[in-house]
Amino acid sequence: MKKLLLIILLILIVAIGFIGIRFGSVLFQEENTTEIIASITKLEFTTNDYIKVTETSQRIRYVSKNKNGSQEKVINEFMQENGWQFKDQAGSGYIFEKDDETIVVEARLFTKNYFLWSVPREVFH
Known part of the structure; x- marks a missing residue:
C-alpha cells in the first residue's frame, strides 16, 4: 500500500513539475488559466487546429498551436x-x-507554443 501511494505521489510531482516547466510564467497571466491549460491538453491529443476555451455572451475564445505562420492560417x-x-x-x-x-x-x-484568439458571436449569425 505504501509503495502504491509513493508511486502515485511521484507521478503527481512529475506532472506538476512538467506543467510548471512547460507553462512557467503564464500560469497567472490569465484569470482562467486552468481552462486554457485543459484546452491545450485536449489540443495536444487531437488533430484539430483549435479548441474552444471559453464562451461569453459577446465572444468565443479558442486556443491553437503556434507554428510557422499558423496563426493567420x-x-x-x-x-x-x-x-x-x-x-x-x-x-x-x-x-x-x-x-x-x-x-x-x-x-x-x-506562450511561444500556443496562441489565443477571440471571435465575436456575430460570426455565427
Missing part, C-alpha cells in the same frame, strides 16, 4: 468556413467582412 480557415472574407490585419486584429458587416478577430500569444 488557422483564423482565416475558420472564418472562411463561416462565410467571412479576410480584408486586413491591424496589429493583433484580423479584419473580416461578410455582406456589409465587418468584424475583428483578436489574437495574441499565450
Whole structure:
C-alpha cells in the first residue's frame, strides 16, 4: 500500500513539475488559466487546429498551436468556413467582412507554443 501511494505521489510531482516547466510564467497571466491549460491538453491529443476555451455572451475564445505562420492560417480557415472574407490585419486584429458587416478577430500569444484568439458571436449569425 505504501509503495502504491509513493508511486502515485511521484507521478503527481512529475506532472506538476512538467506543467510548471512547460507553462512557467503564464500560469497567472490569465484569470482562467486552468481552462486554457485543459484546452491545450485536449489540443495536444487531437488533430484539430483549435479548441474552444471559453464562451461569453459577446465572444468565443479558442486556443491553437503556434507554428510557422499558423496563426493567420488557422483564423482565416475558420472564418472562411463561416462565410467571412479576410480584408486586413491591424496589429493583433484580423479584419473580416461578410455582406456589409465587418468584424475583428483578436489574437495574441499565450506562450511561444500556443496562441489565443477571440471571435465575436456575430460570426455565427
